[in-house]
Amino acid sequence: MNPQRLPSIPVNNPDMPESQKTASVRKRISPVCILGAGGFIGSHLVERLAAGCGRRAIAVDISCEKIKHLLPHPNVTFVNLDISDTDALAPHIERCGTVILLAALCNPSLYTTVPLAVIEANFTRPFNVLRLCAKLRKRFIYFSTSEVYGRTIAGFTAGDSRLRDDPACYVLSEDRSPMILGPISAQRWSYAAAKQLMERAVYAYGSEHGLEYTIVRPFNFIGPRMDYIPGVDGEGVPRVLACFMEALLSGRPLKLVDGGRNRRCFTYIDDAIDAIVRILERPQQANGRVFNIGNPGNEVTIRELAKKMAALYRELRPACAAAEIQMENVTAREFYGPGYEDSDRRMPDIAKAQKLLGWRPKIDLDAALRRTMASYIEAYGADCACREAC
Ligand code: NAD
């Protein structure tokens, strides 16, 4: 069906008399249970639902720091709960038509240092939640990752130059591309393997038990509230955006792992949330499908990203960034320790999301970085190294 010509669905009208609601409409307008709602993506999703989707959000997390501004909203109910406790979780899921599973450990520095916790958080616990959703016959939207694709064929064959620039190798399609993970000793892939096994379990519940599901593969979402700043509101190594912000705020060099040669397609969170809302509201198009959600137009090497962020920082905080911003090459082993391998290049094929969801990302990399960095500066600027100057 042409997504532009969908019949209008009265999802925005929770006040419709019960007698007029069909079973499927009832499911669509019933509350959504968001597990991991207190994280980066969850906080933006809850915000969007509260802003006018007409649905109630049951927001489950062990932390509500990032959504505390939303807690007074009448359409948001926060449940402080560890999803491992499926007995306590069941009544909340029972109230909802759809469950969105975001809860995870998803910082690469953890994949090699605490791989068992990563497997537990990204497979064992989610699998128990999946079983519960299948038993209660709920629609299940599962957040996987672009990391399931692993390396490109060129990355796997040590950068064969004939393959490196061949789109057939790095433009990744949900239903055609191979998933190339490294050896078991390369524990970097513990996260990707756990996520892939979850995808396979979700698919199997669909084929064997008729579970209604959608699998989402996000490609490097960025935006406000993404990760903590080490030494300020967390410890360890966050994802690259927050690592670079920490370096800029503290006046330390930006560290380029393996020279920053690898590439990512960064996707602004507002575009990503548009896609998730479409998935939520178009079950006929989304059920039984896997979607890449990413912005192929925003590809950069990590070195280019560092340069862009340094230039933007100078522009956003001229008083703080008077001194030269340094970059420093580090090996992956120095930065992450043993067991790390990288995804060299991953660009999403988004034709399926365009066709079935009528979605395409709109926010280019410069605008995405500007908005994200401005929010980090607002949140953490007072902690920066040159606080007297700014
Ligand atoms: P995040 O770390 O910001 O949020 C995860 C949330 O889950 C946190 O608030 C955490 O407290 C919560 N959580 C973890 N374990 C829990 C438990 N046992 N019980 C209750 N809550 C628990 O992560 P995010 O960036 O918002 O990512 C959300 C999902 O999307 C994850 O599954 C992640 O793997 C996936 N994903 C994200 C990106 C991205 O670019 N942000 C990319 C690919 C995949």
Ligand code: UGA
């Ligand atoms: C991330 C995480 O695995 C998940 O959050 C998510 O599932 C996944 O992306 C995704 O989008 O699907 P990755 O992109 O490797 O993986 O994580 P980042 O920390 O954002 O690193 C991106 C690149 O920057 C890597 O090449 C890394 O080596 C490099 N990097 C990171 C640096 O050069 N310097 C740093 O200070 C930090």
